[in-house]
Amino acid sequence: LVETISNLGDMKDYIKGIHLSKSLSGKYVKEQIEKYKNKDIDYSEVNNEIIYHILNIDEHKPFTNNKINNLIEMINPKFLVYEFITTSLEELSDFIKTQNKVLGL
Structure with missing residues (x-):
């Protein structure tokens, strides 16, 4: 992500706010891609799992x-x-205390 921001150059000055929330979900996302790759999806079934999926x-x-x-x-x-x-x-x-501590606030 640091490299992405560096590559923006002066355009980074247009970023006025950050929504700060950690999610280390890369492994989960890759598993889901593999799970549903080349599979017919029953969207009524998927709707029941959508909140769980988003939170993961x-x-x-x-x-x-x-x-x-x-x-x-x-x-x-x-x-x-x-x-x-x-x-x-x-x-x-x-959570607030943890985030504040890491940010030195």
Whole structure:
């Protein structure tokens, strides 16, 4: 992603905000592609699984590696939005504390 932003050159200045949410779903996505490749899909069946599928692609978790700071510094956005999915206010609070700690806030 850092290389992608670097390749934008001055165009990166048009990025005004970042929706920050970690998802390490590459393995899951590749498995799903293989699972449905060359297969007739019953869309009524797929609709029942759609929320589960989306949540496995975009997990909405905080970043725990401070390397994310390099990307944020590179972009220098005006707005930084955390978007988490949690099951309780306690978990939301923990996610916010984790993200703030990694960002040095």
